[in-house]
Amino acid sequence: MSTKPEAHHRKLERLYLSANVQQLFSGSSIEVSHxxxxxxxxxxxxxxxxxQAIHGATYFKLLDDAAYFAVASLVSDxxxxxxxxQINLLRPVNxxxxRAVGTVRSISKNLFVAEATLYNERGKEVAFGTGQFMRTNQPWESLEHYELKLNNKN
Known part of the structure; x- marks a missing residue:
């Protein structure tokens, strides 16, 4: 596939926002770049x-998603x-x-390492994590919300 990086990033943003689990996290936004x-x-x-503070499962989701989409920005096929x-929780938020920021740390043929940091509204770090991500054999185009399908066009 030879999708331009910016087009791939917009498709990833659409995929993230259209995932069923996002119904549980209404109001979230994502910005993907290189x-x-x-x-x-x-x-x-x-x-x-x-x-009465954010549950760790929410921290995990935001950190994992930010690291994941940082890696996905580099894998266009x-x-x-x-x-x-691995997640580390530092302080409560209520x-x-x-704001979760994910960045890629290491790249090999099939294994990627990325880290993410979670900040509160004042910019104070409240959690961080590091993940490992692997390529699959499933093309991005096979995912329902990756490609924008209009009418009967595929």
């Missing part, structure tokens, strides 16, 4: 644990998957907007 991704999510009490992810 080896980097930034995701924002307004804090909502629906993400809180019993002590096939879908990738997370093979492992208001504002969360």
């Amino acid at each position: 080896s980097k991704a930034e995701i924002k999510l307004p804090v909502d009490s629906k993400y809180f644990h019993g002590a 096939v879908f990738i998957v997370t093979s492992s992810f 208001a504002g907007t969360l």
Whole structure:
């Protein structure tokens, strides 16, 4: 596939926003660029644990997604998957907007390493993580929301 990088990045953004799981994370946004991704999510009490702060599962999702899409920005032929992810939670958040920034650290033929940092609205680091990502054999074009299909055109 010879998709221009910017076109691939826009397709990845559309894929992210159209995923079913995003119905649970309404209001999130994503910006993908070369080896980097930034995701924002307004804090909502629906993400809180019993002590009224963001649950770690939300931290994980934002960190994993930011690192994942940083790697995906470099892989324009096939879908990738997370093979492992290490997360470190530093401080609670219960208001504002969360911002996750993912960047690629290491590239090999089939294994990529990326890191992500999660910030609160004041720019204070609240969590970070490092993940490993692998190529699959599934072409991006086979994914329903990667390619914009109009009418009966494929």
